[in-house]
Structure formats: C-alpha cells, structure tokens
Amino acid sequence: MAGEIRRWDPFQEVLSLRRAIDRILDEAFARPSLFFGPPDWPSVDIYEARDEVVVKAAIPGVRPEDLEVMVSGNTVTLRGELREEQEAREGSWVRQERRLGAFARSFVLPVEVVADRATAEYEHGVLTLRLPKAEAVKARTIKVQVK
Numbered sequence: 001m002a003g004e005i006r007r008w009d010p011f012q013e014v015l016s017l018r019r020a021i022d023r024i025l026d027e028a029f030a031r032p033s034l035f036f037g038p039p040d041w042p043s044v045d046i047y048e049a050r051d052e053v054v055v056k057a058a059i060p061g062v063r064p065e066d067l068e069v070m071v072s073g074n075t076v077t078l079r080g081e082l083r084e085e086q087e088a089r090e091g092s093w094v095r096q097e098r099r100l101g102a103f104a105r106s107f108v109l110p111v112e113v114v115a116d117r118a119t120a121e122y123e124h125g126v127l128t129l130r131l132p133k134a135e136a137v138k139a140r141t142i143k144v145q146v147k
Helices: 010-030
Strands: 043-048 052-058 067-072 075-082 101-108 119-123 126-132
Touching (some): 043 101
Antiparallel strands (some): 075 101
16 A cells, blocks of 8 residues: 555565675676676687697687787687678667677696697687697607516
C-alpha cells in the first residue's frame, strides 16, 4: 500500500548491501576483465619437445603481413595489429568486444633456441612457431664402453 508505514528494520539494510556485493562479485567472475584488466592477448600454448620448443598463439583476424615474430636468445616477442574491417553500416554499436589495434607480447622460453632455423606457420587464426633447441641444451646419450 502506498500510504503504509513500516517499521525500520536494520537487517533489511544489511541484506540489501549483501545483495549489492554479491552482484559485484558475480560480475567480477563472469567478466573479470572489467575488474582485473584485459587478459594477456594473444593467448598462447608453449610446449617443449625433444628437439624443439613449439609456441601456438591464437590470433584470429590478424593478417600475416600485420604480424611480426622476433626471437632473441630464449625470448620470443609477437607484435602485430588487428585492423577494423572497413564496411558500410548504418546505426550504432550495441556491443563491441573484439580487440582492435596494436599488440605485443613476449615469452621467455625454458631453453635457448636457434632463431635462424625457426619456422612460423599461420593457419585458421593460429600462429605456430617451431623453434629448434640449441645444441648445447639438447639431451645427449652417452655410450658406455666396457674395458
């Protein structure tokens, strides 16, 4: 009722505050970039095989000519730019979540690699780097001789 007088209940105030805090925490875990900043991009997987280190980076939408890969010692740096498509559209954005613009990300590899023999392939938005290990860090089998 509009003209009803209610007794003040301090616990209702606490419950209202708790609901507000719960809503903030739900948003923080549902969309963490709002509170903790953007996640590292591009996302990568790095694994070490017997003779090489393989780096796979998800970079959808980046043209190969807008991508640069540098290897120095055991550090790999990926640089590039994701450009907006120039299309004629009417109206205004309702939501825009795709990243646009320049990016750079570096990784320290677990071993030294030979940059001169590295290969890079780009297929379906995934960049695959194959970096051969330096001879000094490769495992060697030593034959035991009997006297």
